[in-house]
Amino acid sequence: MSPIDAYLQRGVAVRAAVAVALLVVAIFVLPAMSGSDWITTYTSVAIYSVVALGFGILYGRVGLISLGQVALLTIGCWIGTRLAYATSLPFPFLLLLAGAITCAIGVLVGLPALRLSGLYLALITLMFAGATTVVLSVTDFPSGNHGFTGHATTGALTTSTPPVRRPSMAVGDTAYYRYTVIVCAILFLIALIHVATKPGRAWATIRESEPAAIAAGVNITLYKLWAFALASFVTGVAGCLLAAQVGVPRAITFQTQDSLTLAATALIGGIFSIWGAIIAGVFNQLLPFLFQAQWGLNPNFLLIIFGAGLLQVLLTAPGGLVDQFPKDMANLGRLLFSGFRKLPRERRPQK
Amino acid sequence: MIEVSNLTVRFAGVTPIDDVSVVFPGGTCGLIGPNGAGKTTFFNVLSGFVRPATGNITAFGENLLKMADYRRARWGLRRTFQTEMAVEQLSIFDNVAMIHEHSGAKRATRRDDVLRAIEFVGLRANPSSKVGRLGARERRLVEVARAVVGKPRMVLLDEPAAGLPEEETGHLAEVIQRIPEHIGALVILVDHDMALVSACCETTAVLDFGKLIASGPTAEVLRNEHVIRAYLGTEEL
Numbered sequence: 001m002s003p004i005d006a007y008l009q010r011g012v013a014v015r016a017a018v019a020v021a022l023l024v025v026a027i028f029v030l031p032a033m034s035g036s037d038w039i040t041t042y043t044s045v046a047i048y049s050v051v052a053l054g055f056g057i058l059y060g061r062v063g064l065i066s067l068g069q070v071a072l073l074t075i076g077c078w079i080g081t082r083l084a085y086a087t088s089l090p091f092p093f094l095l096l097l098a099g100a101i102t103c104a105i106g107v108l109v110g111l112p113a114l115r116l117s118g119l120y121l122a123l124i125t126l127m128f129a130g131a132t133t134v135v136l137s138v139t140d141f142p143s144g145n146h147g148f149t150g151h152a153t154t155g156a157l158t159t160s161t162p163p164v165r166r167p168s169m170a171v172g173d174t175a176y177y178r179y180t181v182i183v184c185a186i187l188f189l190i191a192l193i194h195v196a197t198k199p200g201r202a203w204a205t206i207r208e209s210e211p212a213a214i215a216a217g218v219n220i221t222l223y224k225l226w227a228f229a230l231a232s233f234v235t236g237v238a239g240c241l242l243a244a245q246v247g248v249p250r251a252i253t254f255q256t257q258d259s260l261t262l263a264a265t266a267l268i269g270g271i272f273s274i275w276g277a278i279i280a281g282v283f284n285q286l287l288p289f290l291f292q293a294q295w296g297l298n299p300n301f302l303l304i305i306f307g308a309g310l311l312q313v314l315l316t317a318p319g320g321l322v323d324q325f326p327k328d329m330a331n332l333g334r335l336l337f338s339g340f341r342k343l344p345r346e347r348r349p350q351k
Numbered sequence: 352m353i354e355v356s357n358l359t360v361r362f363a364g365v366t367p368i369d370d371v372s373v374v375f376p377g378g379t380c381g382l383i384g385p386n387g388a389g390k391t392t393f394f395n396v397l398s399g400f401v402r403p404a405t406g407n408i409t410a411f412g413e414n415l416l417k418m419a420d421y422r423r424a425r426w427g428l429r430r431t432f433q434t435e436m437a438v439e440q441l442s443i444f445d446n447v448a449m450i451h452e453h454s455g456a457k458r459a460t461r462r463d464d465v466l467r468a469i470e471f472v473g474l475r476a477n478p479s480s481k482v483g484r485l486g487a488r489e490r491r492l493v494e495v496a497r498a499v500v501g502k503p504r505m506v507l508l509d510e511p512a513a514g515l516p517e518e519e520t521g522h523l524a525e526v527i528q529r530i531p532e533h534i535g536a537l538v539i540l541v542d543h544d545m546a547l548v549s550a551c552c553e554t555t556a557v558l559d560f561g562k563l564i565a566s567g568p569t570a571e572v573l574r575n576e577h578v579i580r581a582y583l584g585t586e587e588l
Contacts (some may be wrong), residue, residue: 205449211432212436217423217499219421
């Protein structure tokens, strides 16, 4: 076996083993030791990890900064909600349809990225997020009742608004959490395959230099839109998962600034690694839950913590926590180890 | 063979290439000139990044200027840039494979072609190591490997020896010299290192302020009075 094959097989095997171990813990261990409010939070962590994954694909892989990812999640959520009210399609189809429609919208949002990058693209995508918030509050999202555009006659969001249905095999919170984790794992796998193969290499080249990518024969229009399509698809599916998790989604829960918080947590987690997205999900959803429900603190303080964390990451650890934490641990280990080794020598009596 | 006829490039008031007609017959051809002579602009025209005001370029009987920029790689055009463009996050293998998969080469031979290109440039590092961990010389060799993988017809090397210490350009010169014979591509080499140009190139063209001032066999061109004056200036000044 050539060295490269050996490396590839070893790398893939190690990563697959870690991923499977994490999945086992997430599906079997976590629900067994947590209460129901924790389990709904874990579901949100999984969903927002996927949103961070989308951000990471765009920014970490291709170098396109999009501040509209939570808006795409909202759109996926809205489409999922309306499709659930309007049709009797099985849940996996709702997921796919929500993903596909969000994907089409995401590609449209990505069109300016063919011309713009950096700050301008960030601004335009942020405007898009703002526009989404406005449209949803004006149209009284989700406005209850049946049909795709159904409006409740007695005013929106009464207690009689039926919740978005969950898959029949996963109606309970714990079962739905497991269902969500598995769907999210599949989305992560799709992203991993992209990153490790032809599109991933093309994206890395575009990120390095667009002229070099063109000279290398990369159709940069195609690959940039492909990145937007993939990021929007996974985010749309995550939105549909969110719709069924909360049952009756409300416009007020989706704010424009959520896209900014998501970008911050994604950067803190690490945008160059797929694993960073999971850390981002934890920061984005688990920490507010801990602050509010467990410690009785105002979760708005988190914005300050995220700000400080972001500053620290941008200045000292551009790879994010996922890159920095193992290094810090290795340094700590080395420090401790050398401390232990030095100690007896220093205590040795001098002759 | 590449025939350039009456090529002119204008950028708002500046004419970086002014009515240049030159023939690159084959093998390794040098393209030299002082800073700002129009060498990189010429490469950018060949790559499709710059649209000339007038002129024609016929490469192996085909009109190069009619092709979309990203399609030229598929046609067989490869280039390196003055600044390093090897992708640091990717492995050596992926860096080279990336060119292979976008240049229309067959998927079945990808692994062998890529490893052969890496071997051709004499890179001894493990193909799976990340380019970001390599030294300057090895990163340059990765770029040359990217330029020779697949079936290139024309390889443009823009100052491949820039930033390398003198003792390390020897190996690079040897690799460049072998490209026409082993890879079957025409090479155009832009460099300020005259030792490298004389070692590699049978023919050389000289640009100065966008005009062609000499072309022909390298040794003759380097003795040419105009060329010496363009490089060293005149005594009267």
